[in-house]
Amino acid sequence: MTSGLSYSTALKIAWRESRSSASRFLFVILAVAIGTGSLTGVRGFSRSFRSMLLKDARTLMAADLSVRVFELPTDPQLAAFQKWESQGLERTWITETVSMLSGANVAVPQLIAVKAINPAQYPFYGAVTTVSGMSLTDTLAGDGVGVSDDLLTRTGLQLGAVVRVGSQDFHIRAVLAQEPDRMSGSINVGPRVMMSRENLEKTGLTQLGSRASQRHLFRIPAVKADAMIQLVRDDLKIAFPDAVIADYRETHPLITRGLNNATTFLSLVSLIALVVGALGVAMAMQSHLQTKLDSIAIIKALGGRSSHILRIYLSQTLVLALAGGAIGLVIGIFVQFLFPILISKFFPVTPVMDFDWFSILEGLGLALLSTLLFTLPTLLGIRQIRPIVILRRDMEGEPPPAGQRWKQWRASAGAGLFILVGMIGMATVLIDASWKDAFKVSAWFVGGLAVALLLLSGLSWVLLRGLRLLLRAPGRKVPAALRHGLANLYRPGNHAEAVLVALGVGVMFTLTVYLLQNSLLGQIAASAPPGMPNVFLINITDRDRLAVKSFLDKGPGVEGDVIVSATASGRIKLIDGRPIEDIAKEGPVKRYLRARSLTWNAELPKQTEVVQGAWWKTWSPDRPEIAVIAETARLLGLKIGSVIDWELAGRRIPMRVVAIYRNEAVGPGSGTEFITSPETLRQVPMLYFGAARVRPTLIAELQKQSFAKFPAITVINLADVLERVQEVIDQVALVVRSISAFSILAGMIILASSVAGSRVRRVREVVILKTLGATRRRIARTFTVEFFLLGAVAGLMGSLLASAFANLLLTRLLDAKFVFSPWPNLFAVVASALIAVVAGWLASFRILGQKPLEILRNE
Template identity: 25%
Template sequence: MTLMPDIFSIKTAWRDARSQYKSLLVYCGGIVAGVAALVAILSFRSDVLMTVDEQSRELLGADLEISQGRPYSNELVAWIDSVGGDQARSIEFSSMVMYGDVTRLSQIRAIEGPFPFYGEIKTSPETAAQTYQQERKALVDRPIMEQLDLQVGDSIRLGTEWIRISGKILEVPGESAAFSLIGPRIIVPKDAVAGSRLLDRGSRVQYKTWFRFGSHSQPGVTRDGQEVRREHIPDEDEIGQMASEVREIAGDSRINVTTVASRKQDFAQIIDNLTRFLGMVGFIALMLGALGVASAVYVYIKRKSATVATLRCLGASSRQVLYIFGIQVVGLGFAGAVAGALLGLLVQRFLPLLFTDFLPFELVQQVSLPAVGLGLLTGMATSIALAVMPLMSISSIPPLLAVRITDFSPLAHVSRRVKTGIGATVILALTLILAALLQSITAAALFIAGIIASILVLLAMSSLLIRTVRSLRLRSLSYVWRQGIANMFRPNNQTSVLVTTLGMGMLLIGSMYLSQEMILQRIDFRTGEDQSNLVFYDIQSDQLDDVTDISRDEGARVLETVPIVSMRLTHRNHRPVREIRDDTTSTASSWALTREYRVTYREELNEAETIREGEWIGQSEGIGSGKPVPVSLDYRLADDLAAGLGDTLTFDIQGVPVDTRVASIREVDFQRPQPNFFVLFPAGVLESAPQFHALTLRTPDEQTGARIQQAVVQSHPNVSAIDVGLVLQSVETFLDKVAMAVQFMALFSILTGLIVLASAIAISRFQRLKESVLLRTIGATRRQILGIQFVEYLWLGALSCLTGLLLALIAGWLLALLYFDLIFVPDLWALLAASVVVIALTLIVGFLNFRGILQSKPLEVLRAEG
């Protein structure tokens, strides 16, 4: 017995589909949008990874990069000198810069040498990047020059030095346009900052060295045995070994080592994270489309029950009938997948425009056959998997139905064992498909389990609705309302199908919206009258009084003076940090163990701090008491250090070891525009330690803040400032760009949901046709028929949307609690507005559905329907 369909099945499927092509096209509309989203996302990922692979050296600008937040040790300097090759160095730091009369916190890169070795810094004019070091001029970020109307040839002030602008920075290797949102970038020769006083005291500096290999030599041997010098270009493994040597030399000192291979890996990780989220968007759209196909196939087969019974009476086997409709469903999935793939390739061409500000390179695009193939297979597999159950119900349609007029539900006559087997297979298939997209079987299983639970809830709600409506006595209502409500439980009703389809659409769209809002949640800068809008930091102790006087003289209100002490962790529970890092069983993060800590001390907690565990102790007996100093850790740092209450931490403060004990664990609100700290000391310990200060101010307006910044920078160039208003604008700009990209992809889910909604309502036309004609025949007016449909769809749409909305809120709450770690505050008005739109669309599509019927004569419609 062959599994291939015979000629009779193929011909019959084609002939039947030709007369039903309009309804079949309606069914596959949802698949198109879902596959389009997947193909576009997978193709985008392929384009990015291909571009990164081709331009990896240009993205780094070198073969190897090392950077450290302190001057290099003698050992590291000796290693750098021994490596050879072409080298370039830089000193990078943030500082206040005067652009004419305006002051801005900027990112300074003081470069010495021919960096970048690969790629180029693109400037306007083009020659500026090649001449700025020889001419001792500056390259300045284009956005700040355009914002302040600066021209090439104008001057900027770095510390005490005035430097002319040589050109605008258009592009820097390995950096996207969004990088400048942190602060304007300025590139100057390294010797330009030597006399600027910017590196005198309290400056936080990053020292970098770049290497290009291939121009140095190593010993070799000729055929006559004499040693000569020959050129050697290290491969990736050798460069990786060099990186390991650097880390060994650095020891406990935190150092960043970047190679071409690690830069490629970093980009691949970022793109994987992005495309996993976007892949979830595409799968949600595809699931909506597949649910629409499944419900449409069920209604289609139910409507074709008489045709199936007739074929059985004429001698067709159940297998042949299954093949006839199976061919149509497979063709339906294939047509939707192909159309979706073509649309996805079109979207792929425009998708990079949404991510231009986030990609540090110009994307190279090509048609990715694996992405197209995976999109096609996923679309077909998902749509067919969800249509298997309705298809299997064909075998339960009896031949007697050809001569008996009755309401027959094929799915109700399929055995429980068959339903269970098919259901388990479909669930496994969907889980594997989603796991391939998310690269996580656990996440896929949880998502599918949530979908199943939601469908069961919606089916239960539809059954409850039918039973409730059936039990109501609505004699006081008008005929239109009674008939419209009764339509929800009459023969051939579609209450379960519509409630499930519309409810799932609302659930998935609502969940997508809530997830997007949580991902794009704005940082809450609580800038009330008692909150700072200007912060100075890196103030030395002998500068504090002068900076405070300048601020007050200009009309600012000083809110808080915060002492800051730098230190490093050397031991945890008397165990050296290096030993903990080498222990592969340790759960402590390298970042927490090796970072430089900047801490403060005070007697009281501030408004941004809440004790979670333990007790805050605001006064200490001091280091000389012989007792560990009681300190408080932020709970996130405690997790990273694997430290709890009672654990001991030893810090090194300028060569002086200080033993501390974790007395409390806090939750710190780092969103507040004020200095906040992972580690908090009590008063009585650090007062005599080397320290600098931060000063928080409240200025009455932007002009006052600008005057204060200018006056402080002129007197104390090493002092930096954070203008909270400008930071807020930059964050808003960045998040708006992210929001636009994510919202565009979310439109695929919304579009698919609307298509499925329209399809679910449109297929009801073939069920309602004879009933509506019968009502017209016995005297019902067009207005009454429209009123009946209005009442039914109003109830169905409202119940479906509200149930889906409730499930979406539950899903959003779980995501906020378990995944995003946020306080769940949904935008109920936006969700209710979406519900109103869906209900309105339900009514509009329902009206359009019956417009053609009402314009035709009853006899014509009955003849056309047979």
């Protein structure tokens, strides 16, 4: 026999103790399961979505390789295409743009997402299907277009109706049912209208100056695909440095980026639920150890060492975490099913459930690790249990000598640090980024969470003490049920503070998401206050710009100034002779490696102040000059006299910096980083956009008149965009709230666990109260008050901190304004109180039925 308690005996004791504390541990298991379920659900869905993206990459792209740009190809770029086409590659060209649709039976012109394709080639993979079964070629033949069903719903039009897009009339031939590359497309602001490329040319929407996304899809002969794909890709990357290039060997980069970000964010939200669950395990284990003091002391008295006893409770913790993790995996499957429903509006996909070994191990591993981390201080506390308590219970509370106290403090600090490091490690694993970036984000996340938990803990202490003082104030008549309910919060082993923290963190997070969502939407709505533009015109050509300006000046309902601005897109190549790649190496300055927008202006724009140099008074095409906003000048190290060498539409134009300015205005064009003198961009194709403030009741009229005069120009009503933005934000917030609700659920379970943990004490109280003549109703009232107070205080703390965090995030990170709104906070307090009452009673309803004699006889 080996020295010390064998693992088999430790497991035996652990198992038998767990059986006798089944109800308490059931809640513990559920608390772990909730966090694990949320986490494995999110990550499982993400993985299955990713594997679907990879498996169906060709179909989702409708090609082997796709090149997406916002400009028409230049001659060298066309040459690059032709080179590969001559080697047997097929290419088809897709244009996507926004435009307006009108017609005799359309009351207000509709914003639509136009997609022009060649039905003889597109799609290379997958198929476009229509509801009626009509082929794509037949649908788009002649003046036919295919539309998405929401266009018919919005306009009330029927199949066969005549509609006008740009300067061309079309017949709606079919309703599109499926479009393989819908997710890879770039413009999803309105109902889809699909037409042939020839018809797009007829609309006049593609004149120079219109904003459209161009996708060039390639099919590589099957036998050559694997050998050629990288060569083609590398070659095209040189020809199209700003393009998004994707091929069938990978998931689509844009979708993948979105998916990675969403997965990381939701994984961290789930981690909060897991942490709350782990806190619950620690709390339950602490209560459990309190009831096992005698057993621990006996084993110590019989010669058992702390490490022997640790085996018992470590095995117990591991088994609980594993059981919770296993149930969590089952919950995870449900979450995976829930996701496609939550995001169905934007991604009409049903990924195949993916439950591989990795997901299982990851879920179980995280459940085990989080539980162990948070239980560690409690388990280490076993060392402090003194065997003398079996002889003298009063020695339990005796403070240890100073030297030992210092050791204990050091051990607690060490355990705290260990928890923080472990949490950062777990969060780092969950973040989809480079190790360095993931570590940085994790450290911030864990730091924030730790601060939130500390704040909640401090706040709960203050609130509980405050409540007690208030009720104990002399001369205050407080109803007995309230007095007793409050006193119950201080019942030994009740862990009121821990319960408040657990429930509070869930409320805090869910409410923060809601407040952010509300404030952002409010902010967007408020960004068009009286005087600010609320109608935007895009796709204005150079030819039309003056006519558009004069139309807008006299347009129906137009108030105040009308803006028609020009922008061009270009890339910085050199600054004072140094390549940009040497200057923009790390941090925010890296964005200058990509294409940037420039505009020109003869005069200093309104609310703009020159901080260095001077604005031009004269200009000449031989003297290209540029003004730069102060922040950009700082990032790029630009001074007056610096020369920026631009590449604009295939031309190199070196421009001398003559002014550095600061802009205090808010609105379209106010953030422009680069403004040139009027002649500098003369040879460069420009995009124009207009903006005006229009009385909301007359916007429809303006849209009608504009459509009649300039059918190719798209008039965007800010209110419509806001509606769309609101839809997106609402959808995102719904997903986040659904996941963050898991932490509320975990908090609820912890409350139930705490109530179940104090069952013996509650039973005694009930029995004594009954013996003294209390009715069931009266006792029920007291318990209800206790649960209600717990929930309300947790809700109050959660909502206070949620407001504080929302304020911090909005003002510091999102540059938005925070307005305190009492109603969501009040709702959080009441809802949290009701949740607590339900959870409390679910865990204790049988207590009321106890017969006093049964209990007293056993005393």
